[in-house]
Amino acid sequence: MSQVGVITEIETRDEDALDMPWNVVVHNDPVNLMSYVTMVFQRVLGFPRDKATKHMLEVHHKGRSLVWSGGRERAEAIVEQLHGYLLLATIEQAEL
Amino acid sequence: MRFRRASADSWELREIHPLFASLLVELPKVASRHKKAQARIYPDPTGGEGDAQLRRDWKEHVRPELERLFATSRDRVARDVEGLGHNGQGNKLVIPGDHLDAWLNALNQARLVIVEENRFSESDLDHREPPDLATRRGLSLLKIHFYAHLQELLLEAVG
Numbered sequence: 001m002s003q004v005g006v007i008t009e010i011e012t013r014d015e016d017a018l019d020m021p022w023n024v025v026v027h028n029d030p031v032n033l034m035s036y037v038t039m040v041f042q043r044v045l046g047f048p049r050d051k052a053t054k055h056m057l058e059v060h061h062k063g064r065s066l067v068w069s070g071g072r073e074r075a076e077a078i079v080e081q082l083h084g085y086l087l088l089a090t091i092e093q094a095e096l
Numbered sequence: 097m098r099f100r101r102a103s104a105d106s107w108e109l110r111e112i113h114p115l116f117a118s119l120l121v122e123l124p125k126v127a128s129r130h131k132k133a134q135a136r137i138y139p140d141p142t143g144g145e146g147d148a149q150l151r152r153d154w155k156e157h158v159r160p161e162l163e164r165l166f167a168t169s170r171d172r173v174a175r176d177v178e179g180l181g182h183n184g185q186g187n188k189l190v191i192p193g194d195h196l197d198a199w200l201n202a203l204n205q206a207r208l209v210i211v212e213e214n215r216f217s218e219s220d221l222d223h224r225e226p227p228d229l230a231t232r233r234g235l236s237l238l239k240i241h242f243y244a245h246l247q248e249l250l251l252e253a254v255g
Contacts (some may be wrong), residue, residue, distance in 0.1 A: 027143075029136075032205050033244060035251050036200065049237050074152075074160035074170070079141050080158050086204045088136075092142040 013066045018096050022075035024068040026060050027088040041067065044078060069094060099249045105252055112187035117180055119242055120189060124174040127205035128237070133212035137205065138162060166205055172198035175182075196254055203243045203250075210236050230245040 003061035026037075034056055041052035045067055059076055075091045082089035103107040112120070140146075141154050172195045180189050191199060207212060207250050211221070214236045227234035227241075 001236070020232075025143075029220050031211050031218075032204065033247055033251070034249060036204070039251060039254065080161070083139060083141070083158070083162055084201075086137065086201070086208060088139055089141070091141050091146065092143070093146075 020060045021069040023092045023094050024075050024078045024082070025064050025066050025068050025092055026055070026059050026082065028063045028088065031087050036085075037087065040087055041080065044081045044085070047070060055073050078084060098255075101253070107191045107193065107196070107250075108142075109189040109191070110187070112180075112189065114187070116242060117186075117187050118254045119148070119239055121177050121180055123177065123202060123206055123243070124170040127170050127202045129209050129213070130205075136208050136212055137166070159170060166201065169198040170199035172192060173202040191250075196250055199250055200247060200254070201245045207240050207243050207247075210240050216240070 026041075037056045037059065038049070038052045041047045041055055042049060045052075047055065055065045055067050068075065072091075079091050081087045098110045101106060109120075113157070115162065117218060138159050138178050140151060141158075142150055142154055149174065176191055176199075180187070210216070214220075214233055216237070221240065223237075227237035229235055
């Protein structure tokens with residue numbers, strides 16, 4: 001029984017690792033206009049204007065903003081869309 | 097130069113100075129010069145630190161899609177500027193409403209290309225003095241600012 005218990009625990013940890021969320025991060029660049037970045041956040045991420053502006057300002061002042069977290073496939077799709085708008089965006093796995 | 101809604105589904109630029117008209121005409125060509133701006137226009141989705149397989153998959157599957165998207169935007173803009181200066185109505189440019197996104201995209205491509213080709217820094221771009229148009233670098237700065245101004249106008253139109 002105890003051995004089964006150990007195996008179960010290891011499997012759970014593996015599943016946890018696979019399920020760790022992926023972050024979509026947008027990075028600052030000197031070219032994209034602030035109003036343009038805000039519009040892209042509204043369109044791609046469905047943010048209301050005030051939230052889009054908050055993230056745009058975070059990119060501008062702090063150099064990056066985490067704009068979305070979740071499953072890998074969706075994260076990749078979002079980064080692809082952001083690249084389509086020529087924003088600097090990356091996908092990063094959240095840390096344990 | 098004036099920008100206004102021309103009809104329910106189109107916008108127009110009027111009274112375009114010949115210099116700016118020439119910048120509009122050359123926009124698709126400038127935007128296509130991706131050679132020196134590859135890393136910026138097609139950025140690494142992992143920021144250079146993620147898994148190599150993702151980078152390979154991205155290059156194989158996503159990049160061709162982006163190339164098609166960017167080319168489509170440039171083609172639409174090229175069609176719109178074709179008649180500029182030859183439409184019998186003076187310097188007027190009509191932009192169909194469903195081309196606004198293509199314009200925003202092509203303008204961004206062009207601005208990124210110019211920045212990379214000239215290695216402009218953030219302070220270069222923020223410099224508020226009029227650029228020296230006698231130099232290639234100064235003319236490039238003018239282009240960036242003109243294309244940014246046009247982007248702002250179009251963003252207001254997009255809402």
